[in-house]
Amino acid sequence: MIRRAELWGGLFWLAVGAFVAWQGWLLGLGTLHEPGSGFLFFWLGLVMCAFSVTIALAGMRGQGPELADLWRGARWGRVLLVIAALIVYGVAFEPLGFVPCTLALLLFLMTVVDPVPLKLSVPISAAAAVGVWYVLQKLLLIQLPHGTLFE
């Protein structure tokens, strides 16, 4: 039963629910007739706890898939690569500016994560990054980061 996905999912949400309820308590409950800032948080947290317990119990009774099954045969390495790339992108977005960042992201995704021949990936990345920048910045007047490092 310890391998059941439902058990772990339920336990996770139980922790979240408890945390929300605690935060609601800290914010102040008020009364039923004059609810305070934390009133809804507190009760929602408790309700979440209740649901997560039922989910976890279902898991303990051996229902639902096993944790390992969820990722059986999945190429989770690629998922991690994409997430990492996105985080790096987010960090570098403002210092480097839109075009260099986007170009780098697209090239990374098209050469490392799911390879495409260079003769395709390079022109596509360049056209997409510059094209989007042009449409937004010039036609729609939406501001994109231009890179504070280059100032």
Added chain:
Amino acid sequence: MEVLSGLMHGFGVALDPINLLYCFIGVFIGTLVGVLPGIGPISAMSLLLPVTLSGTPEAGIIMMAGIYYGSMYGGSTTSILVNIPGEAASVVTCIDGHEMAKIGRAGPALGIAALGSFVAGTFAIVVLMLVAPTLAKVAVAFGPAEYFSLMVLGLTILSFLTQGSMAKALLMACVGVVIGLIGLDQITGFPRLTFDRLELVDGIGLVPVVMGLFGVTEILCNLEQQVRRDVVQSRIGSLWPDKADMKASAAPIARGTVLGFLLGILPGGGAVISSFASYALERRLSKTPGRFGKGAIEGVAGPEAANNAAAGGAFIPLLTLGIPPNVVMALLLGAFVVHNVQPGPLLMTQHPQVFWGVIASMYIGNIMLLVLNMPLIGMWVQVLKAPYRILFPLILMFCIVGVFASGNAVFDVFVMIGSGVAGYLMRKFGYEAAPLVLAFVLGPMLENNLRKSLILSHGSFEIFVTRPISLLCLLVAVLLLLAPLLPALRRKREKVALDVTD
């Protein structure tokens, strides 16, 4: 008769070449920002507002309005093609729209969305023209107590939205409310769950959450699959909805239109509730509810019509009372005022050329949109033929751009990444995202209006049952919740459950 002469006058204004041009520019930009997920009409309108100052008031307002309803048209495109809803109201379009695309029916899905939008948009203008002043009373009849009850009713839709475990769906709804409540407490101005982070004081944006939970999640799930599955099967069926599609969609479009229009008049989450409600309604009424979630065309037609009719309904409080029911309408109000035209009860008499000109231009704009969008469908479907390894980096880029542009904050990009990862895990563990989104939108309004009602009633809960509209909403909600217990209806629901589990 008065309406007719007004309308003739209006067409005189709207068919003026300059105004036609402005109308076209407006709907064109609207289509563009609508198709780009996340970049809603708000940023485009606020930035282009000064550009219209040089022209006449009619021209400027015609263009602004064009951007608005144009963007509503394009909103379904990315939902259907790549499962990225650009706004909350498009979330339901994703559910069946993207499934249709996966089985090679992207063309009919896009086609019915455009047709539904056209019908709903046109209907909304006709009603707007005929009975706007009467319906304006509906908008102000809704006070805090009525909103509270409406939100309760809206949340009961959850029970029709879920396809799997009810406990999980309700848990997700709770999570949605909690996330929606992050930020300053509107009643006291006290920060809640912000952990002293200034980025959180404003609350978490809807666009990044929605685009993460749907768009990014979809990409992550596709990437990890061993066998490469391109977005669409190689066989792309017909580009247009066929006769059977039309027949299946006619009634949903009609129902969605009425529902959307009525809810659109109400300030706040009208458009969102109406599209969710339309989906729930169609699934409920369907003889084969099991098809929903697997590419049922009714699940696209109804919500899309509702969405667009709501956009039309939103004009009513603005034009007749000067009360903008949402942020976009507030911007449009700004467009009126900078031209020294004050929308409100006197608009029709003081500035008939503006009132009727804008109404007439909306007819023309809707036709322009249909003409503009129909040929685009073929193009969009071609896009899906591109290999996924080229497509997915571009989709990710559009997600990032849209999210950034919606709030001009890198923080939002991180919210999207976080939501994407959360959505990926949720899908792995079998938790649905749609209830979370609905609760995210409705939850905070529910809480806020509950507390306002109690301030007004000095702490008495009677206010919710003594006011007729509020009582009605609550009764319908109770009825909907109890419906599964009634024997006749129960059989149907069990059938749904069976259909879903297999």
Added chain:
Amino acid sequence: MAIRRRSVIKASLGTVIGAGVGMPLYLPAARAQQFPSRPITFIVPWPAGGSSDLTLRAVAERASKVLGQPFIIDNKGGAGGTLGPAQMASAAKPDGYTVAQLPITVFRLPVMQKTVFDPMKDFTFISHLSGYTFGVTTNAEQPYKTFKDVVEYAKANPGKVTYGTPGAGTSLHIGMERIAAQAGVKWTMVPFKGGAETNAAVLGKHTTLQADSTGWKPLVDAGQLRLLCVWTAQRTKNWPDVPTLKDLGYDMVFDSPFGVGGPKGMDPAVVKKLDEAFKIASEDKDVIATYAKYDMAARYMDHAAYDKFARALYLDEKAGLEKLGLAAKG
């Protein structure tokens, strides 16, 4: 567009030269001289489309012509208009590329609760601009013909009269409570999200009164709402028959004076450039006309005068709030 591109090139040239000479110490001065070399973010702490937003847009547009760079209006509503300035105070660089409208709540909220900023320490006061016209309205179908009628009803029925405001801690909230304190009545505040909602609330008779800035104008002009009093120093041009608070025997004026500020520690040369641009904008006839649309009048003060005014305003607000018992303890 052409102007913008040119100044960008100029800016990068300037940086290159500065860096080339190898005197990084001179860079700030060089920057001030070529300020502004890129668009300036103007935080408007109210939703788009309101009176504050539209007048500030007009001011910003005129000022941008003086500066040769566009202002990007960033609508960051929330927390009674303090959210935008608070974010600026803690996150923006004091380089002049981020400025914000400083509404009166910036001086008020820190008295009422713990905030992340200190109005006396965290801002550079650039220019004072104007103030608002507030008024109290009721539905025309309500029996109250004058403000006095409402006060009398409230006296007889404590707590029964409700009024909608655009948020807790706004001038409207404080003003109504100060009026109530002087009149010896008690009424109930209901916080809404801005003028659109208070309009709907009073029109639908969900609240007895509405206290808000002139968003009620079309409805008052159409006779659906009745304007009971205005809170300006003099009677308004548009509604000369409506009494001011002073006319009614309340020696009070609430017009929520506002100006433009930046984060603390701005280069005086940059402040001067911005201040001059706002001065020219305040004297522009289009801007004055825009102010007039919302029953406002330009009340420009330069950097020094505004700084002094702001400090006095803060003390006044503090004293007033403490008297009402609305100040946070400790």
